Amino acid sequence: MRDVVIVGGGLTGLAAAYELEKQQIPYTLIEVKRRLGGSIQTLRQDNRVLDGAAFAITSELQQHPFMAELGLTDALFSLSDEAVAFKNGTETLIQALAEKLTAPRMMRMAVSSIGELENGHFGICLENGLLLDAKAMILALPARYAERLFYGYITPITELLLPYKYDTLVRASVAIALDDWRDSITLPEAVFTHTTFDETRIPAGNMLKQFGIRYEGAATQPETMLKLVDSVLRYYALRSQYTHYWAEADPLSCYAADHTQTMIAIRELLPAGIALIGSDYTLSPPRLGLANLADRINQGIQAAHQMKTFLQNRQQNRDR
Numbered sequence: 637m638r639d640v641v642i643v644g645g646g647l648t649g650l651a652a653a654y655e656l657e658k659q660q661i662p663y664t665l666i667e668v669k670r671r672l673g674g675s676i677q678t679l680r681q682d683n684r685v686l687d688g689a690a691f692a693i694t695s696e697l698q699q700h701p702f703m704a705e706l707g708l709t710d711a712l713f714s715l716s717d718e719a720v721a722f723k724n725g726t727e728t729l730i731q732a733l734a735e736k737l738t739a740p741r742m743m744r745m746a747v748s749s750i751g752e753l754e755n756g757h758f759g760i761c762l763e764n765g766l767l768l769d770a771k772a773m774i775l776a777l778p779a780r781y782a783e784r785l786f787y788g789y790i791t792p793i794t795e796l797l798l799p800y801k802y803d804t805l806v807r808a809s810v811a812i813a814l815d816d817w818r819d820s821i822t823l824p825e826a827v828f829t830h831t832t833f834d835e836t837r838i839p840a841g842n843m844l845k846q847f848g849i850r851y852e853g854a855a856t857q858p859e860t861m862l863k864l865v866d867s868v869l870r871y872y873a874l875r876s877q878y879t880h881y882w883a884e885a886d887p888l889s890c891y892a893a894d895h896t897q898t899m900i901a902i903r904e905l906l907p908a909g910i911a912l913i914g915s916d917y918t919l920s921p922p923r924l925g926l927a928n929l930a931d932r933i934n935q936g937i938q939a940a941h942q943m944k945t946f947l948q949n950r951q952q953n954r955d956r
């Protein structure tokens with residue numbers, strides 16, 4: 637029987653795993669994809685380092701103690717007054733974290749439902765029918781997946797998560813040779829643009845731009861992504877060999893006006909032995925185009941401490 641099961645191997649789940657290791661609490665990590673990192677992914681093409689979702693990161697990450705612990709103090713460069721980026725792509729953070737983790741991982745395995753067993757343990761049902769049990773659970777996955785897990789177990793949480801909205805903001809990274817660059821006009825459709833000339837990310841004589849464009853409809857469909865890349869290339873009359881969009885990209889969280897009340901209501905419904913963490917559950921809305929990875933790390937750390945307290949209280953009650 638496991639002490640803690642973590643569902644979701646994105647940054648938030650991995651931060652929770654790392655903190656559990658530091659606290660010497662046994663856990664198992666379950667991730668449905670074949671790779672860790674969730675929506676964070678980096679692509680390298682001929683010395684060009686292109687990021688999928690999180691490229692421009694709020695600068696509080698630079699001071700986060702986590703960075704020194706992972707040996708990443710020099711891994712960032714300044715992108716603007718309020719943003720930093722990773723010299724070798726945001727996946728650097730995932731790789732550094734993954735190297736610190738020693739507990740069992742179940743990869744390419746989806747959790748299909750959760751519940752409580754008669755013996756008071758949590759039951760975690762996998763897509764292949766296997767049932768795991770655990771004393772506590774950290775669910776580090778977006779609302780659109782968590783919503784299904786709570787159905788039939790704590791259905792009011794499903795009802796609160798069901799109306800959760802996602803933004804139709806998609807992103808493309810484009811490496812542009814400076815010779816190709818005709819003007820400094822911002823792409824009119826772009827909601828935001830981040831630019832760097834940093835030579836750790838892009839060879840000299842080039843600039844790297846990440847565009848965010850809002851499309852109605854199915855934002856993450858490949859046709860939509862191609863439309864985005866096409867409009868960037870056509871607008872700037874660019875050659876296309878270093879353009880990339882992420883076909884696998886997840887939609888970005890979107891915060892409704894009543895988001896904070898919904899999150900408070902969900903927290904009241906959650907049993908003490910379950911933490912629900914990640915970008916969809918933060919109380920403060922994101923700054924557009926900036927990934928607040930320090931918040932994701934803090935959520936993971938807090939969840940690990942919540943589980944530590946829960947396990948200690950549970951043990952004390954049993955000893956009485």
Ligand SMILES: Cc1cc2nc3c(=O)[nH]c(=O)nc-3n(C[C@H](O)[C@H](O)[C@H](O)COP(=O)(O)OP(=O)(O)OC[C@H]3O[C@@H](n4cnc5c(N)ncnc54)[C@H](O)[C@@H]3O)c2cc1C
Nearest residue numbers: 644646647648668674675689746747781914915926927928
């Ligand atoms: C296009 C885009 C733009 C973004 N921009 C911003 C931004 O501007 N500001 C900001 O703050 N954040 C932004 N983010 C989010 C940021 O990248 C995430 O906050 C960060 O990566 C941490 O994610 P996470 O671990 O909470 O969730 P994720 O990265 O989504 O990880 C969740 C993991 O759970 C796994 N999983 C899901 N269901 C199951 C299941 N049933 N069983 C097992 N595993 C499962 C998934 O495969 C995934 O690996 C953006 C994300 C995207 C996609």
